[in-house]
Amino acid sequence: MSDYMSKVLAFDGQVKATALIATRAVGTAQVKHDTWSAATAAMGRTMIGTQLLASSLKGSDRLVVQVNGDGLGGKIVAEANGAGQMRGYITNPHVSLPLNENGKLDVRQVVGTNGSLTVIKDLGMKEPFAGQVPLVDGELGVDFTYYLAVSEQINGAVGVSVLVNPDESVRAAGGFMIQLMPGATEETISEIEHRINQIPLVSSLIDQQENAEDILIRLLGEENIKFLEKMPLEFHCDCSRERFSAGLISLGEEELEEMIHEDQPAEIVCHFCNEKYSFSVEELTALKAEITNK
Ligand SMILES: [Zn+2]
Incomplete structure (x- = not known):
């Protein structure tokens, strides 16, 4: 059924x-x-x-x-x-x-x-x-x-x-x-x-x-x-890469800088559906630049 x-x-x-x-x-x-x-x-x-x-x-x-x-x-x-x-x-x-x-x-x-x-x-x-x-x-x-x-x-x-x-x-x-x-x-x-x-x-x-x-x-x-x-x-889970990107940006410059400094991709797991999203150091750097350039 x-x-x-x-x-x-x-x-x-x-x-x-x-x-x-x-x-x-x-x-x-x-x-x-x-x-x-x-x-x-x-x-x-x-x-x-x-x-x-x-x-x-x-x-x-x-x-x-x-x-x-x-x-x-x-x-x-x-x-x-x-x-x-x-x-x-x-x-x-x-x-x-x-x-x-x-x-x-x-x-x-x-x-x-x-x-x-x-x-x-x-x-x-x-x-x-x-x-x-x-x-x-x-x-x-x-x-x-x-x-x-x-x-x-x-x-x-x-x-x-x-x-x-x-x-x-x-x-x-x-x-x-x-x-x-x-x-x-x-x-x-x-x-x-x-x-x-x-x-x-x-x-x-x-x-x-x-x-x-x-x-x-x-x-x-x-x-x-x-x-x-x-x-x-x-x-249905409506999580997406865009949504987690926005979440990373909302962490702020300092937090992102720390993640970039670790020199490893950041892996985020959606609590609701266990989908994994990986952000490379380059992507993290680009997200940080979005904040800096605002
Ligand atoms: Zn999800």
Whole structure:
């Protein structure tokens, strides 16, 4: 199944919901970063949650989530935009742990339970929006839900889920986000709560070939849903030589002079996709001259 996102309104506009399949996008990130199972799950859940939060954005508007916890994985960063493109990385990709007491990948140990979840929205305006909440759970679904409630005053639920094969490849990945609108009734809320409590793990549903619409129907009831929109999703990193050249220039003359003095090519690795960019001493000298001649 290709990666995509499906958005709905439900209960006559009392509820907005999104479900997505991201098996390929998380799978691509797993290969690029050579992550091991527990790290894959933590990075993948962060990417899925980020794309869910970005589901209301338009086009090139982008959203970055930084998970800074005290777990074994170190900092996790993901970015997604309104065009369905996402990327992400984890500081320590080689974390593999015994399954937790529920028989699942132990994401909490990778993320940690002390720290913060920060969301930065770049909507093309001067000041990006930023919101931060403490980590409250470490499994990430509850943490994203808590962020929505506290930072955006939206009650709802976020579910994020990744299944990994024994050979470390990603078997299934996906998630959902339910947002209650201000007029949502007690009756609606209790029906959704009841349904959320019964739904199996989203990644296992995807593994059984259920699509995003099937998952939304399980969460909200077919008779209550109005399907709105579908959008393809993909892993995409927009890093480039030009961008890293600009980054080197922004280091300033002194820093560049030091690099030139070392008389070796500078190698820069993109955090998000592991692509390597090498700048020769001649190129570094030319970049320094650009600053000098400004
Ligand atoms: Zn890149």
